[in-house]
Amino acid sequence: MLILTCPCCGVTAEETEFAAGGEAHVKRFGPGASDEEFRDYIFARENPKGVHFERWRHANGCGKWFHAARCTITLEVFGTYSAQTTTPPKAICAAITAKRPGWTWRDFA
Amino acid sequence: MKRYSAFAVAREALSYHTGWGRAWRAPEPKSRYDVVIVGAGGHGLATAYYLGKNFGITNVAVLEKGWLGGGNTGRNTTIIRSNYLQDSSAAIFEKARALYEGLSQDLNYNVMFSPRGCLMLAQTQSEVRGYQRTAHANALQGVQTEWVGPQRVKELVPIINIDGPRYPVLGGLWQARGGTARHDAVAWGYARACSAMGMDIIQQCEVTGVRREGGKVVGVDTSKGAIDCGKLGMVVAGHSGALAEMAGFRLPIESVALQALVSEPIKPCMDVVVMANTVHGYMSQSDKGEMVIGGGTDSFNNYTQRGSFHHIEHTLAALIETFPMVSRLKMLRQWGGIVDMTGDRSPILSKTPVEGIFINCGWGTGGFKAIPGSGWAFAELMAKGHAPLADDFSLDRFTEGRFIDESVAAGVAH
Ligand SMILES: Cc1cc2nc3c(=O)[nH]c(=O)nc-3n(C[C@H](O)[C@H](O)[C@H](O)COP(=O)(O)OP(=O)(O)OC[C@H]3O[C@@H](n4cnc5c(N)ncnc54)[C@H](O)[C@@H]3O)c2cc1C
Ligand SMILES: [Zn+2]
Numbered sequence: 001m002l003i004l005t006c007p008c009c010g011v012t013a014e015e016t017e018f019a020a021g022g023e024a025h026v027k028r029f030g031p032g033a034s035d036e037e038f039r040d041y042i043f044a045r046e047n048p049k050g051v052h053f054e055r056w057r058h059a060n061g062c063g064k065w066f067h068a069a070r071c072t073i074t075l076e077v078f079g080t081y082s083a084q085t086t087t088p089p090k091a092i093c094a095a096i097t098a099k100r101p102g103w104t105w106r107d108f109a
Numbered sequence: 110m111k112r113y114s115a116f117a118v119a120r121e122a123l124s125y126h127t128g129w130g131r132a133w134r135a136p137e138p139k140s141r142y143d144v145v146i147v148g149a150g151g152h153g154l155a156t157a158y159y160l161g162k163n164f165g166i167t168n169v170a171v172l173e174k175g176w177l178g179g180g181n182t183g184r185n186t187t188i189i190r191s192n193y194l195q196d197s198s199a200a201i202f203e204k205a206r207a208l209y210e211g212l213s214q215d216l217n218y219n220v221m222f223s224p225r226g227c228l229m230l231a232q233t234q235s236e237v238r239g240y241q242r243t244a245h246a247n248a249l250q251g252v253q254t255e256w257v258g259p260q261r262v263k264e265l266v267p268i269i270n271i272d273g274p275r276y277p278v279l280g281g282l283w284q285a286r287g288g289t290a291r292h293d294a295v296a297w298g299y300a301r302a303c304s305a306m307g308m309d310i311i312q313q314c315e316v317t318g319v320r321r322e323g324g325k326v327v328g329v330d331t332s333k334g335a336i337d338c339g340k341l342g343m344v345v346a347g348h349s350g351a352l353a354e355m356a357g358f359r360l361p362i363e364s365v366a367l368q369a370l371v372s373e374p375i376k377p378c379m380d381v382v383v384m385a386n387t388v389h390g391y392m393s394q395s396d397k398g399e400m401v402i403g404g405g406t407d408s409f410n411n412y413t414q415r416g417s418f419h420h421i422e423h424t425l426a427a428l429i430e431t432f433p434m435v436s437r438l439k440m441l442r443q444w445g446g447i448v449d450m451t452g453d454r455s456p457i458l459s460k461t462p463v464e465g466i467f468i469n470c471g472w473g474t475g476g477f478k479a480i481p482g483s484g485w486a487f488a489e490l491m492a493k494g495h496a497p498l499a500d501d502f503s504l505d506r507f508t509e510g511r512f513i514d515e516s517v518a519a520g521v522a523h
Contacts, residue, residue, distance in 0.1 A: 043361030
Protein backbone atom coordinates (compact mmCIF):
# COMPACT_ATOMS: atom_id res chain seq x y z
CA MET A 1 0.00 0.00 0.00
CA LEU A 2 1.26 3.43 -0.97
CA ILE A 3 1.63 5.91 1.91
CA LEU A 4 2.11 9.62 1.24
CA THR A 5 2.67 12.70 3.40
CA CYS A 6 0.87 15.84 2.26
CA PRO A 7 3.37 18.73 2.39
CA CYS A 8 0.51 21.23 2.58
CA CYS A 9 -1.15 20.03 5.81
CA GLY A 10 1.40 17.51 7.06
CA VAL A 11 -1.00 14.56 7.24
CA THR A 12 0.43 11.10 6.46
CA ALA A 13 -2.15 8.72 5.02
CA GLU A 14 -2.58 5.82 2.63
CA GLU A 15 -3.39 6.25 -1.04
CA THR A 16 -7.20 6.12 -0.81
CA GLU A 17 -7.07 9.56 0.84
CA PHE A 18 -5.31 11.00 -2.22
CA ALA A 19 -6.07 11.31 -5.94
CA ALA A 20 -3.29 10.70 -8.46
CA GLY A 21 -2.78 13.48 -11.00
CA GLY A 22 -0.23 12.00 -13.40
CA GLU A 23 3.28 13.07 -14.38
CA ALA A 24 4.60 16.32 -12.88
CA HIS A 25 6.66 19.09 -14.49
CA VAL A 26 5.08 18.60 -17.92
CA LYS A 27 5.90 21.66 -19.99
CA ARG A 28 2.77 23.32 -21.25
CA PHE A 29 2.42 24.19 -24.94
CA GLY A 30 -0.43 26.28 -26.27
CA PRO A 31 -1.42 28.22 -29.40
CA GLY A 32 1.43 28.60 -31.88
CA ALA A 33 3.17 25.42 -30.76
CA SER A 34 4.08 22.74 -33.31
CA ASP A 35 1.95 19.60 -33.60
CA GLU A 36 4.78 17.56 -32.09
CA GLU A 37 5.13 19.86 -29.08
CA PHE A 38 1.41 19.76 -28.45
CA ARG A 39 1.34 15.95 -28.82
CA ASP A 40 4.16 15.58 -26.32
CA TYR A 41 2.48 17.94 -23.87
CA ILE A 42 -0.83 16.06 -24.03
CA PHE A 43 0.23 12.44 -24.52
CA ALA A 44 3.97 11.63 -24.34
CA ARG A 45 5.00 10.49 -20.87
CA GLU A 46 8.28 9.43 -19.26
CA ASN A 47 6.60 6.31 -17.79
CA PRO A 48 9.91 5.24 -16.23
CA LYS A 49 10.67 1.99 -14.49
CA GLY A 50 12.16 3.65 -11.40
CA VAL A 51 12.17 7.27 -10.24
CA HIS A 52 8.99 9.16 -11.12
CA PHE A 53 7.89 12.72 -10.38
CA GLU A 54 4.14 13.05 -10.13
CA ARG A 55 1.20 15.18 -9.05
CA TRP A 56 -1.20 14.26 -6.28
CA ARG A 57 -4.18 15.94 -4.67
CA HIS A 58 -5.06 15.48 -1.01
CA ALA A 59 -8.64 14.82 -2.13
CA ASN A 60 -10.10 13.52 1.14
CA GLY A 61 -8.11 15.95 3.26
CA CYS A 62 -6.99 19.53 2.77
CA GLY A 63 -7.86 19.36 -0.95
CA LYS A 64 -4.55 20.85 -2.12
CA TRP A 65 -2.26 19.71 -4.93
CA PHE A 66 1.34 18.68 -4.29
CA HIS A 67 4.20 16.82 -5.97
CA ALA A 68 5.84 13.51 -5.03
CA ALA A 69 8.99 11.67 -6.07
CA ARG A 70 8.34 7.92 -6.02
CA CYS A 71 9.84 4.67 -7.31
CA THR A 72 7.43 2.93 -9.70
CA ILE A 73 8.90 -0.50 -8.94
CA THR A 74 8.96 -0.50 -5.12
CA LEU A 75 6.46 2.35 -4.44
CA GLU A 76 9.10 3.89 -2.13
CA VAL A 77 8.41 7.62 -1.72
CA PHE A 78 11.58 9.73 -1.76
CA GLY A 79 9.75 12.85 -0.66
CA THR A 80 6.80 15.15 -1.33
CA TYR A 81 7.05 18.86 -2.13
CA SER A 82 5.13 21.94 -3.16
CA ALA A 83 3.29 22.03 -6.48
CA GLN A 84 4.52 25.61 -6.94
CA THR A 85 7.77 24.51 -8.61
CA THR A 86 8.79 23.70 -12.16
CA THR A 87 11.72 21.49 -11.12
CA PRO A 88 12.15 19.17 -8.13
CA PRO A 89 13.91 20.84 -5.15
CA LYS A 90 17.58 20.03 -4.46
CA ALA A 91 16.78 18.21 -1.21
CA ILE A 92 14.47 15.80 -3.06
CA CYS A 93 17.06 15.13 -5.77
CA ALA A 94 19.69 14.48 -3.08
CA ALA A 95 17.35 12.05 -1.29
CA ILE A 96 16.87 10.16 -4.55
CA THR A 97 20.60 10.09 -5.34
CA ALA A 98 21.29 8.63 -1.89
CA LYS A 99 19.02 5.68 -2.68
CA ARG A 100 19.21 5.38 -6.48
CA PRO A 101 22.70 6.50 -7.53
CA GLY A 102 22.82 7.30 -11.24
CA TRP A 103 19.08 7.96 -11.65
CA THR A 104 17.97 10.09 -14.59
CA TRP A 105 14.84 12.09 -15.38
CA ARG A 106 14.83 14.42 -18.38
CA ASP A 107 17.53 17.03 -17.53
CA PHE A 108 16.87 17.14 -13.77
CA ALA A 109 19.24 14.39 -12.65
CA MET B 110 7.20 -31.89 -33.85
CA LYS B 111 4.64 -34.62 -33.32
CA ARG B 112 1.12 -33.82 -34.51
CA TYR B 113 -1.50 -34.08 -31.81
CA SER B 114 -4.54 -36.25 -32.62
CA ALA B 115 -6.73 -38.97 -31.13
CA PHE B 116 -4.61 -41.46 -33.05
CA ALA B 117 -1.41 -40.01 -31.54
CA VAL B 118 -2.83 -40.39 -28.03
CA ALA B 119 -3.49 -44.08 -28.74
CA ARG B 120 -0.06 -44.57 -30.32
CA GLU B 121 1.77 -42.87 -27.45
CA ALA B 122 -0.20 -44.92 -24.93
CA LEU B 123 1.74 -47.96 -26.18
CA SER B 124 4.92 -46.41 -24.74
CA TYR B 125 3.11 -45.14 -21.62
CA HIS B 126 3.18 -41.53 -22.88
CA THR B 127 6.94 -41.22 -22.37
CA GLY B 128 7.65 -40.44 -26.02
CA TRP B 129 5.93 -37.10 -26.59
CA GLY B 130 9.04 -34.89 -26.54
CA ARG B 131 9.18 -31.12 -26.06
CA ALA B 132 6.45 -28.99 -27.61
CA TRP B 133 9.06 -26.42 -28.73
CA ARG B 134 12.84 -26.32 -28.89
CA ALA B 135 14.95 -24.32 -26.42
CA PRO B 136 17.83 -23.08 -28.64
CA GLU B 137 20.70 -20.71 -27.92
CA PRO B 138 20.50 -17.49 -29.98
CA LYS B 139 22.17 -17.28 -33.39
CA SER B 140 24.23 -14.19 -34.19
CA ARG B 141 21.71 -12.79 -36.68
CA TYR B 142 18.03 -13.05 -37.62
CA ASP B 143 15.98 -11.33 -40.33
CA VAL B 144 13.42 -10.41 -37.69
CA VAL B 145 13.75 -10.23 -33.90
CA ILE B 146 10.59 -9.96 -31.82
CA VAL B 147 10.99 -8.79 -28.22
CA GLY B 148 8.40 -10.31 -25.89
CA ALA B 149 6.99 -13.85 -25.99
CA GLY B 150 3.48 -12.93 -24.93
CA GLY B 151 0.54 -13.80 -27.14
CA HIS B 152 1.01 -10.79 -29.40
CA GLY B 153 4.73 -11.37 -30.01
CA LEU B 154 4.29 -15.09 -30.68
CA ALA B 155 1.27 -14.54 -32.95
CA THR B 156 3.27 -11.94 -34.89
CA ALA B 157 6.08 -14.46 -35.44
CA TYR B 158 3.59 -17.15 -36.43
CA TYR B 159 1.86 -15.06 -39.11
CA LEU B 160 5.23 -13.73 -40.39
CA GLY B 161 6.02 -17.35 -41.17
CA LYS B 162 2.61 -18.53 -42.23
CA ASN B 163 1.47 -15.56 -44.34
CA PHE B 164 4.79 -14.16 -45.58
CA GLY B 165 7.25 -17.06 -45.50
CA ILE B 166 9.62 -15.17 -43.15
CA THR B 167 10.99 -17.83 -40.81
CA ASN B 168 14.49 -16.63 -39.87
CA VAL B 169 12.89 -15.18 -36.76
CA ALA B 170 13.74 -15.11 -33.04
CA VAL B 171 11.32 -14.30 -30.24
CA LEU B 172 13.21 -13.08 -27.15
CA GLU B 173 11.59 -13.32 -23.73
CA LYS B 174 13.13 -12.04 -20.50
CA GLY B 175 11.10 -14.35 -18.29
CA TRP B 176 9.11 -17.35 -19.32
CA LEU B 177 6.82 -17.72 -22.27
CA GLY B 178 3.40 -16.21 -21.59
CA GLY B 179 4.48 -15.02 -18.12
CA GLY B 180 3.40 -11.43 -18.81
CA ASN B 181 -0.17 -10.27 -19.18
CA THR B 182 -0.98 -13.13 -21.52
CA GLY B 183 -0.77 -15.53 -18.57
CA ARG B 184 -2.41 -13.12 -16.10
CA ASN B 185 -5.61 -12.02 -17.78
CA THR B 186 -9.25 -13.03 -17.35
CA THR B 187 -9.46 -14.29 -20.97
CA ILE B 188 -12.58 -12.46 -22.11
CA ILE B 189 -12.98 -12.51 -25.90
CA ARG B 190 -15.43 -10.17 -27.62
CA SER B 191 -15.43 -7.76 -30.56
CA ASN B 192 -18.31 -5.38 -29.78
CA TYR B 193 -16.32 -2.15 -30.01
CA LEU B 194 -17.70 1.18 -31.18
CA GLN B 195 -15.19 2.51 -33.72
CA ASP B 196 -14.81 0.86 -37.13
CA SER B 197 -11.02 0.41 -36.88
CA SER B 198 -11.37 -1.37 -33.54
CA ALA B 199 -14.27 -3.55 -34.66
CA ALA B 200 -12.25 -4.63 -37.72
CA ILE B 201 -9.17 -5.87 -35.85
CA PHE B 202 -11.04 -7.32 -32.84
CA GLU B 203 -13.55 -9.13 -35.08
CA LYS B 204 -10.70 -10.51 -37.19
CA ALA B 205 -9.17 -11.82 -33.95
CA ARG B 206 -12.42 -13.34 -32.73
CA ALA B 207 -12.99 -15.04 -36.07
CA LEU B 208 -9.43 -16.44 -36.05
CA TYR B 209 -9.99 -17.75 -32.50
CA GLU B 210 -12.85 -19.90 -33.84
CA GLY B 211 -10.46 -21.96 -35.95
CA LEU B 212 -7.28 -21.50 -33.93
CA SER B 213 -7.14 -24.95 -32.32
CA GLN B 214 -7.30 -26.59 -35.76
CA ASP B 215 -4.89 -24.10 -37.32
CA LEU B 216 -2.25 -24.56 -34.60
CA ASN B 217 -3.01 -28.25 -33.94
CA TYR B 218 -3.17 -27.24 -30.28
CA ASN B 219 -6.29 -27.03 -28.13
CA VAL B 220 -6.66 -23.41 -27.01
CA MET B 221 -10.03 -24.27 -25.43
CA PHE B 222 -11.87 -21.44 -27.16
CA SER B 223 -15.30 -21.40 -25.55
CA PRO B 224 -17.77 -19.15 -27.42
CA ARG B 225 -20.17 -19.15 -24.50
CA GLY B 226 -21.44 -15.61 -25.09
CA CYS B 227 -20.50 -12.29 -23.52
CA LEU B 228 -23.00 -9.97 -21.86
CA MET B 229 -22.22 -6.35 -21.00
CA LEU B 230 -24.76 -5.07 -18.46
CA ALA B 231 -26.35 -1.65 -18.71
CA GLN B 232 -27.06 -0.32 -15.21
CA THR B 233 -27.51 3.38 -15.93
CA GLN B 234 -29.47 5.27 -18.60
CA SER B 235 -26.27 6.46 -20.24
CA GLU B 236 -25.09 2.87 -20.54
CA VAL B 237 -28.43 1.91 -22.11
CA ARG B 238 -27.98 4.57 -24.77
CA GLY B 239 -24.28 3.77 -25.16
CA TYR B 240 -24.81 0.05 -25.74
CA GLN B 241 -27.78 0.57 -28.04
CA ARG B 242 -25.53 2.82 -30.08
CA THR B 243 -22.80 0.16 -30.08
CA ALA B 244 -25.34 -2.47 -31.19
CA HIS B 245 -26.28 -0.26 -34.17
CA ALA B 246 -22.63 0.42 -34.98
CA ASN B 247 -21.87 -3.32 -34.78
CA ALA B 248 -24.74 -4.06 -37.19
CA LEU B 249 -23.13 -1.72 -39.74
CA GLN B 250 -19.69 -3.25 -39.12
CA GLY B 251 -20.97 -6.80 -39.60
CA VAL B 252 -20.28 -7.73 -35.97
CA GLN B 253 -23.11 -9.83 -34.60
CA THR B 254 -24.41 -8.27 -31.36
CA GLU B 255 -27.83 -7.62 -29.92
CA TRP B 256 -29.42 -5.33 -27.35
CA VAL B 257 -31.39 -7.43 -24.82
CA GLY B 258 -33.85 -6.42 -22.08
CA PRO B 259 -33.67 -7.27 -18.36
CA GLN B 260 -35.83 -10.39 -18.65
CA ARG B 261 -33.51 -11.90 -21.26
CA VAL B 262 -30.54 -11.01 -19.01
CA LYS B 263 -32.16 -12.95 -16.16
CA GLU B 264 -32.69 -15.95 -18.47
CA LEU B 265 -29.06 -15.89 -19.58
CA VAL B 266 -27.73 -15.40 -16.04
CA PRO B 267 -30.09 -16.91 -13.45
CA ILE B 268 -27.80 -15.98 -10.52
CA ILE B 269 -28.08 -12.27 -11.27
CA ASN B 270 -30.14 -9.82 -9.23
CA ILE B 271 -31.71 -7.41 -11.72
CA ASP B 272 -33.66 -5.31 -9.22
CA GLY B 273 -30.93 -3.14 -7.75
CA PRO B 274 -31.67 -1.21 -5.57
CA ARG B 275 -28.66 0.95 -6.35
CA TYR B 276 -27.88 -0.24 -9.89
CA PRO B 277 -30.83 -2.18 -11.35
CA VAL B 278 -30.05 -4.09 -14.55
CA LEU B 279 -31.72 -2.20 -17.40
CA GLY B 280 -30.58 -4.49 -20.20
CA GLY B 281 -27.38 -5.50 -21.87
CA LEU B 282 -25.28 -5.83 -24.99
CA TRP B 283 -25.13 -9.51 -25.89
CA GLN B 284 -22.50 -11.00 -28.18
CA ALA B 285 -23.41 -14.67 -28.52
CA ARG B 286 -20.14 -15.53 -30.27
CA GLY B 287 -17.89 -13.98 -27.63
CA GLY B 288 -16.46 -16.07 -24.81
CA THR B 289 -13.15 -17.19 -23.33
CA ALA B 290 -10.07 -19.26 -24.20
CA ARG B 291 -7.27 -20.83 -22.19
CA HIS B 292 -4.62 -18.08 -21.96
CA ASP B 293 -1.52 -20.28 -21.50
CA ALA B 294 -2.61 -22.54 -24.32
CA VAL B 295 -2.79 -19.60 -26.72
CA ALA B 296 0.85 -18.74 -25.99
CA TRP B 297 1.96 -22.39 -25.99
CA GLY B 298 0.10 -23.22 -29.20
CA TYR B 299 1.65 -20.33 -31.11
CA ALA B 300 5.10 -21.11 -29.64
CA ARG B 301 4.91 -24.73 -30.74
CA ALA B 302 3.80 -23.76 -34.26
CA CYS B 303 6.58 -21.13 -34.54
CA SER B 304 9.20 -23.60 -33.36
CA ALA B 305 7.96 -26.13 -35.92
CA MET B 306 8.59 -23.54 -38.67
CA GLY B 307 12.22 -23.28 -37.51
CA MET B 308 11.92 -20.08 -35.47
CA ASP B 309 13.91 -19.70 -32.25
CA ILE B 310 11.99 -18.93 -29.07
CA ILE B 311 14.56 -17.90 -26.49
CA GLN B 312 13.41 -17.61 -22.90
CA GLN B 313 15.33 -15.92 -20.07
CA CYS B 314 16.88 -13.59 -22.61
CA GLU B 315 16.30 -9.96 -21.62
CA VAL B 316 16.80 -7.20 -24.15
CA THR B 317 18.93 -4.52 -22.48
CA GLY B 318 19.80 -2.23 -25.38
CA VAL B 319 18.88 -1.43 -28.95
CA ARG B 320 21.77 -0.90 -31.37
CA ARG B 321 21.29 1.65 -34.14
CA GLU B 322 23.43 2.94 -36.99
CA GLY B 323 22.47 6.04 -38.94
CA GLY B 324 18.91 6.13 -37.62
CA LYS B 325 18.37 2.46 -38.46
CA VAL B 326 18.22 -0.56 -36.17
CA VAL B 327 21.01 -3.12 -36.54
CA GLY B 328 20.53 -5.34 -33.51
CA VAL B 329 19.87 -5.73 -29.80
CA ASP B 330 21.97 -6.32 -26.70
CA THR B 331 20.62 -9.08 -24.50
CA SER B 332 21.50 -10.99 -21.36
CA LYS B 333 22.64 -13.74 -23.78
CA GLY B 334 24.86 -11.43 -25.84
CA ALA B 335 24.39 -9.22 -28.89
CA ILE B 336 22.04 -10.33 -31.66
CA ASP B 337 21.89 -8.65 -35.09
CA CYS B 338 18.62 -8.19 -36.90
CA GLY B 339 17.15 -6.75 -40.06
CA LYS B 340 13.90 -5.69 -38.43
CA LEU B 341 12.89 -5.42 -34.79
CA GLY B 342 9.39 -5.80 -33.38
CA MET B 343 8.76 -4.52 -29.84
CA VAL B 344 5.81 -6.38 -28.32
CA VAL B 345 6.30 -5.99 -24.57
CA ALA B 346 3.01 -4.50 -23.29
CA GLY B 347 3.67 -2.75 -19.95
CA HIS B 348 7.41 -2.52 -20.63
CA SER B 349 7.03 -0.67 -23.94
CA GLY B 350 8.21 2.59 -22.37
CA ALA B 351 11.44 0.95 -21.20
CA LEU B 352 12.10 -0.56 -24.66
CA ALA B 353 11.31 2.72 -26.43
CA GLU B 354 13.76 4.50 -24.14
CA MET B 355 16.50 2.05 -25.20
CA ALA B 356 15.77 3.02 -28.81
CA GLY B 357 15.63 6.74 -28.04
CA PHE B 358 11.97 7.67 -28.41
CA ARG B 359 9.00 8.28 -26.10
CA LEU B 360 5.51 6.83 -26.25
CA PRO B 361 2.05 8.11 -25.36
CA ILE B 362 1.79 5.32 -22.81
CA GLU B 363 1.58 4.90 -19.06
CA SER B 364 1.96 1.56 -17.30
CA VAL B 365 -0.29 0.61 -14.40
CA ALA B 366 -1.12 -2.56 -12.51
CA LEU B 367 -4.44 -4.27 -13.23
CA GLN B 368 -5.59 -7.06 -10.94
CA ALA B 369 -7.74 -10.13 -11.07
CA LEU B 370 -8.79 -12.74 -8.52
CA VAL B 371 -10.43 -16.16 -8.44
CA SER B 372 -12.74 -17.79 -5.92
CA GLU B 373 -12.76 -21.32 -4.59
CA PRO B 374 -14.18 -23.75 -7.17
CA ILE B 375 -17.95 -24.23 -7.05
CA LYS B 376 -20.49 -26.17 -9.11
CA PRO B 377 -21.46 -24.73 -12.52
CA CYS B 378 -23.64 -21.66 -11.95
CA MET B 379 -22.96 -19.25 -14.81
CA ASP B 380 -22.27 -20.31 -18.40
CA VAL B 381 -21.72 -16.87 -19.96
CA VAL B 382 -19.26 -14.03 -19.39
CA VAL B 383 -20.79 -11.02 -17.62
CA MET B 384 -19.27 -7.54 -17.52
CA ALA B 385 -20.73 -4.81 -15.34
CA ASN B 386 -18.88 -1.63 -16.21
CA THR B 387 -20.74 0.82 -13.98
CA VAL B 388 -19.97 -1.07 -10.80
CA HIS B 389 -16.66 -2.09 -12.38
CA GLY B 390 -16.73 -5.83 -12.01
CA TYR B 391 -16.73 -8.69 -14.45
CA MET B 392 -16.97 -12.39 -13.94
CA SER B 393 -16.95 -15.77 -15.64
CA GLN B 394 -16.65 -19.34 -14.41
CA SER B 395 -13.61 -21.40 -15.31
CA ASP B 396 -13.72 -25.05 -16.29
CA LYS B 397 -12.39 -25.86 -12.81
CA GLY B 398 -15.39 -24.07 -11.29
CA GLU B 399 -13.59 -20.99 -9.96
CA MET B 400 -15.33 -17.66 -10.42
CA VAL B 401 -12.80 -15.53 -12.34
CA ILE B 402 -13.16 -11.89 -11.36
CA GLY B 403 -11.55 -8.85 -12.92
CA GLY B 404 -10.53 -6.05 -10.61
CA GLY B 405 -9.45 -2.44 -10.87
CA THR B 406 -6.45 -0.62 -12.30
CA ASP B 407 -4.26 1.56 -10.14
CA SER B 408 -4.63 5.29 -10.61
CA PHE B 409 -0.85 5.92 -10.58
CA ASN B 410 1.73 4.29 -12.84
CA ASN B 411 3.79 1.45 -11.44
CA TYR B 412 5.47 -1.88 -12.21
CA THR B 413 4.56 -3.80 -9.04
CA GLN B 414 2.62 -6.67 -10.74
CA ARG B 415 0.47 -6.64 -7.61
CA GLY B 416 -1.92 -3.69 -7.54
CA SER B 417 -3.36 -1.74 -4.62
CA PHE B 418 -5.11 -3.75 -1.96
CA HIS B 419 -8.23 -1.59 -1.71
CA HIS B 420 -9.31 -2.51 -5.26
CA ILE B 421 -10.21 -6.01 -4.08
CA GLU B 422 -12.74 -4.74 -1.58
CA HIS B 423 -14.10 -2.22 -4.06
CA THR B 424 -14.55 -4.83 -6.80
CA LEU B 425 -16.26 -7.37 -4.56
CA ALA B 426 -18.49 -4.83 -2.86
CA ALA B 427 -19.71 -3.79 -6.29
CA LEU B 428 -20.28 -7.35 -7.52
CA ILE B 429 -22.23 -8.42 -4.46
CA GLU B 430 -25.23 -6.25 -5.23
CA THR B 431 -25.56 -7.68 -8.74
CA PHE B 432 -24.45 -11.23 -7.81
CA PRO B 433 -25.54 -11.75 -4.16
CA MET B 434 -24.13 -15.31 -4.07
CA VAL B 435 -20.60 -13.94 -4.36
CA SER B 436 -20.82 -12.83 -0.72
CA ARG B 437 -20.63 -16.51 0.31
CA LEU B 438 -17.47 -17.26 -1.70
CA LYS B 439 -13.93 -17.48 -0.43
CA MET B 440 -11.37 -15.87 -2.69
CA LEU B 441 -8.36 -18.08 -3.39
CA ARG B 442 -5.80 -16.08 -5.32
CA GLN B 443 -5.15 -12.52 -6.44
CA TRP B 444 -2.52 -11.22 -8.87
CA GLY B 445 -1.67 -8.27 -11.09
CA GLY B 446 -0.24 -7.52 -14.50
CA ILE B 447 1.32 -4.34 -15.89
CA VAL B 448 -0.95 -2.93 -18.57
CA ASP B 449 0.03 -0.27 -21.09
CA MET B 450 -2.57 2.50 -21.32
CA THR B 451 -2.74 4.94 -24.23
CA GLY B 452 -4.50 8.30 -24.27
CA ASP B 453 -7.41 7.10 -26.41
CA ARG B 454 -7.52 3.57 -24.93
CA SER B 455 -6.72 2.05 -28.33
CA PRO B 456 -3.60 0.06 -29.24
CA ILE B 457 -0.56 1.16 -31.21
CA LEU B 458 0.62 -0.89 -34.21
CA SER B 459 3.14 1.29 -35.89
CA LYS B 460 6.45 2.14 -37.44
CA THR B 461 8.63 4.20 -35.10
CA PRO B 462 11.08 7.10 -35.47
CA VAL B 463 13.84 4.47 -35.86
CA GLU B 464 13.89 2.77 -39.26
CA GLY B 465 13.35 -0.97 -38.98
CA ILE B 466 11.75 -0.82 -35.53
CA PHE B 467 8.05 -1.56 -35.30
CA ILE B 468 5.98 -1.41 -32.13
CA ASN B 469 2.84 -3.26 -31.08
CA CYS B 470 1.57 -2.12 -27.68
CA GLY B 471 -1.10 -0.14 -25.88
CA TRP B 472 -3.54 -3.05 -25.67
CA GLY B 473 -3.96 -2.05 -22.05
CA THR B 474 -6.62 -3.91 -20.14
CA GLY B 475 -8.09 -5.68 -23.15
CA GLY B 476 -5.63 -7.27 -25.55
CA PHE B 477 -5.99 -11.00 -24.92
CA LYS B 478 -9.04 -11.10 -27.19
CA ALA B 479 -7.01 -9.42 -29.94
CA ILE B 480 -4.00 -11.75 -30.05
CA PRO B 481 -4.65 -13.54 -33.37
CA GLY B 482 -5.86 -10.39 -35.18
CA SER B 483 -3.04 -8.29 -33.79
CA GLY B 484 -0.40 -10.84 -34.82
CA TRP B 485 -2.00 -11.08 -38.26
CA ALA B 486 -2.00 -7.31 -38.80
CA PHE B 487 1.40 -6.64 -37.22
CA ALA B 488 3.09 -9.37 -39.27
CA GLU B 489 1.75 -7.72 -42.43
CA LEU B 490 2.91 -4.30 -41.20
CA MET B 491 6.41 -5.65 -40.50
CA ALA B 492 6.62 -7.56 -43.79
CA LYS B 493 5.13 -4.94 -46.13
CA GLY B 494 5.35 -1.58 -44.34
CA HIS B 495 1.60 -1.13 -44.15
CA ALA B 496 -1.46 -3.25 -43.35
CA PRO B 497 -5.17 -2.46 -43.71
CA LEU B 498 -6.03 -3.64 -40.19
CA ALA B 499 -3.07 -1.85 -38.55
CA ASP B 500 -2.68 1.45 -40.42
CA ASP B 501 -5.28 3.40 -38.39
CA PHE B 502 -3.42 2.48 -35.18
CA SER B 503 -0.16 4.22 -36.14
CA LEU B 504 1.70 6.48 -33.73
CA ASP B 505 1.14 9.61 -35.81
CA ARG B 506 -2.55 9.61 -34.86
CA PHE B 507 -1.47 11.37 -31.66
CA THR B 508 0.15 14.16 -33.67
CA GLU B 509 -2.72 14.41 -36.13
CA GLY B 510 -5.49 14.26 -33.52
CA ARG B 511 -6.97 11.23 -35.28
CA PHE B 512 -7.95 9.30 -32.16
CA ILE B 513 -9.74 5.97 -32.02
CA ASP B 514 -11.66 6.74 -28.89
CA GLU B 515 -12.86 3.64 -27.09
CA SER B 516 -12.72 5.12 -23.59
CA VAL B 517 -16.20 6.60 -23.83
CA ALA B 518 -17.70 3.42 -25.22
CA ALA B 519 -16.56 1.28 -22.29
CA GLY B 520 -15.45 2.62 -18.93
CA VAL B 521 -13.43 -0.54 -18.57
CA ALA B 522 -12.20 -2.28 -21.66
CA HIS B 523 -11.50 -5.93 -21.01
C1 LIG C 1 -5.52 -8.81 -14.61
C2 LIG C 1 -5.68 -8.65 -16.10
C3 LIG C 1 -6.89 -9.00 -16.71
C4 LIG C 1 -7.06 -8.88 -18.08
N1 LIG C 1 -8.23 -9.32 -18.64
C5 LIG C 1 -8.37 -9.33 -19.99
C6 LIG C 1 -9.54 -9.91 -20.59
O1 LIG C 1 -10.43 -10.42 -19.91
N2 LIG C 1 -9.65 -9.89 -21.95
C7 LIG C 1 -8.67 -9.33 -22.73
O2 LIG C 1 -8.85 -9.31 -23.96
N3 LIG C 1 -7.54 -8.78 -22.20
C8 LIG C 1 -7.36 -8.79 -20.84
N4 LIG C 1 -6.21 -8.26 -20.28
C9 LIG C 1 -5.21 -7.63 -21.15
C10 LIG C 1 -4.31 -8.67 -21.81
O3 LIG C 1 -3.80 -9.54 -20.83
C11 LIG C 1 -3.13 -7.99 -22.52
O4 LIG C 1 -3.57 -6.93 -23.34
C12 LIG C 1 -2.37 -8.97 -23.41
O5 LIG C 1 -2.15 -10.19 -22.76
C13 LIG C 1 -1.06 -8.37 -23.83
O6 LIG C 1 -0.31 -9.36 -24.49
P1 LIG C 1 1.16 -9.05 -24.95
O7 LIG C 1 1.63 -10.23 -25.68
O8 LIG C 1 1.16 -7.74 -25.67
O9 LIG C 1 1.95 -8.77 -23.59
P2 LIG C 1 2.54 -9.76 -22.48
O10 LIG C 1 1.79 -11.03 -22.41
O11 LIG C 1 2.67 -8.96 -21.23
O12 LIG C 1 3.96 -10.11 -23.08
C14 LIG C 1 5.03 -9.19 -23.11
C15 LIG C 1 6.27 -9.98 -22.80
O13 LIG C 1 7.42 -9.15 -23.01
C16 LIG C 1 8.39 -9.54 -22.09
N5 LIG C 1 9.39 -8.47 -21.95
C17 LIG C 1 9.25 -7.25 -21.38
N6 LIG C 1 10.40 -6.57 -21.42
C18 LIG C 1 11.32 -7.36 -22.04
C19 LIG C 1 12.69 -7.21 -22.39
N7 LIG C 1 13.39 -6.09 -22.09
N8 LIG C 1 13.32 -8.24 -23.01
C20 LIG C 1 12.64 -9.38 -23.33
N9 LIG C 1 11.34 -9.57 -23.02
C21 LIG C 1 10.67 -8.57 -22.39
C22 LIG C 1 7.60 -9.79 -20.81
O14 LIG C 1 8.31 -10.62 -19.92
C23 LIG C 1 6.34 -10.44 -21.35
O15 LIG C 1 6.37 -11.84 -21.32
C24 LIG C 1 -6.01 -8.35 -18.89
C25 LIG C 1 -4.81 -7.97 -18.29
C26 LIG C 1 -4.62 -8.13 -16.91
C27 LIG C 1 -3.31 -7.74 -16.30
ZN1 LIG D 1 -3.15 17.91 2.85
